[in-house]
Amino acid sequence: MTNPTSNVAYETHEHDVLVIGAGGAGLRAAIEASALGLKVGLVCKSLLGKAHTVMAEGGCAASMGYVDSADGWKTHFKDTMHGGKFLNNFRMAQLHAQEAPERIRELERWGAVFDRTPDGKISQRPFGGHTYRRLCHVGDHTGLEIIRTLQDKGVHSGLDVYMEATITDLLKDGDRVSGAFGYWRESGRFVVFKAKAVILATGGIGRAYKITSNSWEYSGDGDAMAYRAGAELMDMEFIQFHPTGMVWPNGVRGLLVTEAVRGEGGRLYNALGERFMEKVDPKRMELSTRDIVSKAINKEVKEGRGSPHGGVFLDISHRGAEYILKKLPGMYRQLLEFADVDITKGPMEIGPTTHYTMGGVRVEAESTMTKVPGLFAAGEVAAGMHGANRLGGNSLSDLLVFGRRAGLGAYEYIKANNPSTNLSEEVIAAAAKRVTKCFDSDSGENPYTIHKELQDMMQAKVGIVRTEAELHEAIEALKGFRARVANVSVTGSRQFNPGWHLAIELENMLTCAEAVARCALQRTESRGGHTREDHPEYHPHWSTVNSVASQDQDGSMNVGEIPLLPMPEELKALCEGEVGIPKPAA
Amino acid sequence: MACSHPTNAPHPKANSASTTIKGGTKAVAEGTVATFSVYRGTAESGEMKTYQVPVAEGMVVLDAVHHMQANDAPDLAARWNCKAAKCGSCSAEINGKPSLMCKTRMDALPLDEPITITPMKAFPVLKDLVTxxxxxxxxxxxxxxxxxxxxxxxxxxxxxEDVERVQEFRKCIECFLCQDVCHxxxxxxxxxxxxxxxxxxxLASLDMHPLDTVDRLQAIKEEAGVGFCNITKCCTEVCPEHIHITDNAIIPLKERVADRYFDPIGKLKGALGLNKSRK
Known part of the structure; x- marks a missing residue:
């Protein structure tokens, strides 16, 4: 229909709950909300089943205790808090540790087929920062197993799935969220969703960086839309650089080498053949946490002990071809086919790659609701669960635990408030204008050029190791990027036009990039996924606060800090002592 | 039985059902420029357009498509997500062969003639390489x-050992190349x-799951039409996950259907209500 006042044509769909993003968190949220009797719409930017969850390799952490019977939620909680350097929302870490095993059992009931122990239970493998062998897995393609299981469950749950639709703005009725505006990728036509509650499950912001294991979808849409709608972004300075991305050959640069390679016994060497992790974390060695391993690799390279292409060596060949083919079949094939590297015979050349966004939208632990009534966030787009550094394997379990809780939270919210869903035609018209103005500009730049330069800048100035001077330069540079993006030109039609899609996403990437840079500048210490060369140690003040960024009335970004939630004594007691070291893979 | 199509596949076949794997071996000389001929258009009308792309070591066809988008054709429509052969989004036909663009290395293609990229033929074109x-x-x-x-x-x-064959089927990344190549x-x-x-x-992953209770043979025979497959194994040849589609999934399903519906003893048992789906 064409609205006479705004002259913007769009179709409208009405749901109780709109879920934006169809990875693990979005699917799990949609399944839960639907099971509670709500009418659910699920929007995916890609085809169903292609979301980033599919790339998760190593496993899903849950203290089933099938391999190490001493494991339990309390140890998982402790490991997660230590891994997050105690900036985690303790309540999220607690709920996650307590509920992850049931989420795994539920997946099994829905048809997931995990690798088995010799006595017929789910097998669990060791991973960095986990005291016990804890990661339920399927070879090295656990994410695929989980997303396919949820997808197949979802299609029989009565969901309305909108594939290849991109949401560009959240819509509000007063203070509450009441829907969302977007377009069909295929036709470029606009679509408006009316909803009593909206769940964001849009993943992270890794496309703002040059060397990344993230797909094009990771442009921080959820973070930026929530920010514009009045929610807070928290802990944005904490970016996980996964230690083992391929650095060579160029065609696979950034390609992720699963942590399972180290979980299964892989060793790291510098150019001198030294196992340099001995100097850094002699107890846990290669199974130290990701932040520590990444920084250690960075140091080796900086001090001239790197591999020929600026990384270090990762070697699993001592485990033998038969074992590697069984436990890491995807990795073996992928590297042989993509890179001519036979991991059963020799080492890989690896280095840190942008992998995961610990920060995101600030949420309340139980319900996952943001500061904006009716707006929920789960999975990578939400902050708090992982603190300053995420443990491998805690992402898949996070998606399941908090995806379910988001569906439940939306249900409770709707039941308690029965919110109205009035939408403003003016706001819809403005949302349409914002995303189409790039077609009117013919003097601006190609979005691809701006994107590439943004990635180079973020990699160089807001990367693994940061300084005050470089962060100032980055913030200054972002102002320039903002002006260029405001004037970006797009050619062609609105029908499946990737240049147009990128032009819209660039604005979201800029918002996220600015939040990362400003929070990184504010935090004058080094912790987890945030390293300051000029402030290399922990600082007592910064161990008591989270960073927050929110939008000011005039559109500028406010950055500040908020005290951590006080942790109850009995949970503090659980965190005492060091994190244990897992036994080798069975 | 040999797979007789698609045509124009001058480069060595991608890994087939066997477990031998070979990566590309040819080194590409510095400064090499590849010529691509890419379908541009919709279902109604379109044409092959030519693009020149500099070749870098280790480059795959998807890198070349990204180069075209960034430099020559910002509105060139193509699907991709992971660029790691895990999501199955970037399916297309490269020199006529159904392939993942992220997995097809430039050094495995002949560069002395234009490389064609066309959308999957079995599905309606939406735009360019997107179907x-x-x-x-x-x-x-x-x-x-x-x-x-x-x-x-x-x-x-x-x-x-009970779940291994089911796990093989569950490796499917839904690239739909097998659907595209199926006669x-x-x-x-x-x-x-x-x-x-x-x-x-x-269906095989469900029928062979040791704990599934549904009798699926009727559906496999009737609605799914397992009998239509004439075992040319083209699907197995193009599967990027190396799933033995024909040997391990389709043929066993055909056998189960034959046992139930076409074997005289099976038919008798069926008439007496003694049939159970084999697990």
């Missing part, structure tokens, strides 16, 4: 989901009669 694959999703919805004997998973005992769908457009290799694999 309408929604039929596959509709087929998937028709399959009865996994229905276990009990919900008490703590007391489930499943040995690795029944590609040449005869029997989409109403045959679910295609992808969903034979899914």
């Amino acid at each position: 309408d694959v929604s039929w596959n999703y509709r087929v998937n919805e028709r399959i009865t989901p996994f229905t276990p004997k009990s919900d008490d998973t703590d007391n489930w005992t499943l040995y690795q 029944v769908i590609r040449n005869h457009d029997k989409k109403n009669d045959f679910y295609g290799p992808r969903f034979m694999v899914r």
Whole structure:
């Protein structure tokens, strides 16, 4: 229909709950909300089943205790808090540790087929920062197993799935969220969703960086839309650089080498053949946490002990071809086919790659609701669960635990408030204008050029190791990027036009990039996924606060800090002592 | 039986059902420029357009498409997500061969003639390299989901050897290349009669799950149309996950159907109500 006042044509769909993003968190949220009797719409930017969850390799952490019977939620909680350097929302870490095993059992009931122990239970493998062998897995393609299981469950749950639709703005009725505006990728036509509650499950912001294991979808849409709608972004300075991305050959640069390679016994060497992790974390060695391993690799390279292409060596060949083919079949094939590297015979050349966004939208632990009534966030787009550094394997379990809780939270919210869903035609018209103005500009730049330069800048100035001077330069540079993006030109039609899609996403990437840079500048210490060369140690003040960024009335970004939630004594007691070291893979 | 199509596949076949794997071996000389001929257009009208792309070591065809988008054709429509052969989005036909663009290395292609990239032929073109694959999703919805004997998973005992064949099928990344290459769908457009290799694999993963309780043979025979497959194994050849689609999924399903419906003793048992789906 064409609205006479705004002259913007769009179709409208009405749901109780709109879920934006169809990875693990979005699917799990949609399944839960639907099971509670709500009418659910699920929007995916890609085809169903292609979301980033599919790339998760190593496993899903849950203290089933099938391999190490001493494991339990309390140890998982402790490991997660230590891994997050105690900036985690303790309540999220607690709920996650307590509920992850049931989420795994539920997946099994829905048809997931995990690798088995010799006595017929789910097998669990060791991973960095986990005291016990804890990661339920399927070879090295656990994410695929989980997303396919949820997808197949979802299609029989009565969901309305909108594939290849991109949401560009959240819509509000007063203070509450009441829907969302977007377009069909295929036709470029606009679509408006009316909803009593909206769940964001849009993943992270890794496309703002040059060397990344993230797909094009990771442009921080959820973070930026929530920010514009009045929610807070928290802990944005904490970016996980996964230690083992391929650095060579160029065609696979950034390609992720699963942590399972180290979980299964892989060793790291510098150019001198030294196992340099001995100097850094002699107890846990290669199974130290990701932040520590990444920084250690960075140091080796900086001090001239790197591999020929600026990384270090990762070697699993001592485990033998038969074992590697069984436990890491995807990795073996992928590297042989993509890179001519036979991991059963020799080492890989690896280095840190942008992998995961610990920060995101600030949420309340139980319900996952943001500061904006009716707006929920789960999975990578939400902050708090992982603190300053995420443990491998805690992402898949996070998606399941908090995806379910988001569906439940939306249900409770709707039941308690029965919110109205009035939408403003003016706001819809403005949302349409914002995303189409790039077609009117013919003097601006190609979005691809701006994107590439943004990635180079973020990699160089807001990367693994940061300084005050470089962060100032980055913030200054972002102002320039903002002006260029405001004037970006797009050619062609609105029908499946990737240049147009990128032009819209660039604005979201800029918002996220600015939040990362400003929070990184504010935090004058080094912790987890945030390293300051000029402030290399922990600082007592910064161990008591989270960073927050929110939008000011005039559109500028406010950055500040908020005290951590006080942790109850009995949970503090659980965190005492060091994190244990897992036994080798069975 | 040999796979006789698609045509124009001058480069060595991608890894087939065997476990031998070889990467590309030719080094590409510095400064080499590849010529691509890419389908641009919609279902109604379109043409092959030419693009020049500098070749870098280790480059794949998807890198070349990204280069075209960034430099020459910002509105060139192509699907991709992971660029690591894990999501199955970037399916297309490269020199006529159904392939993942992220997995096809430039050094495995002859560079002395233009490399053609066309959309999957078995599905309607939406724009450029993007096709309408929604039929596959509709087929998937028709399959009865996994229905276990009990919900008490703590007391489930499943040995690795019991689940191994199901795990092989569950490696499918839904790239739909097997659907694209299948004669029944590609040449005869029997989409109403045959679910295609992808969903034979899914049906097999359910039928062979040790704890599934649904008798699926009737559906496999009738709605899914397993009989339409004439075992040319083209699907197996193009599968980027190296799933033995024909040997391990389709042929066993055909045998189960034959045992039930065409074997005289099976038919008798059926008449007496003694049949159970073999697990």
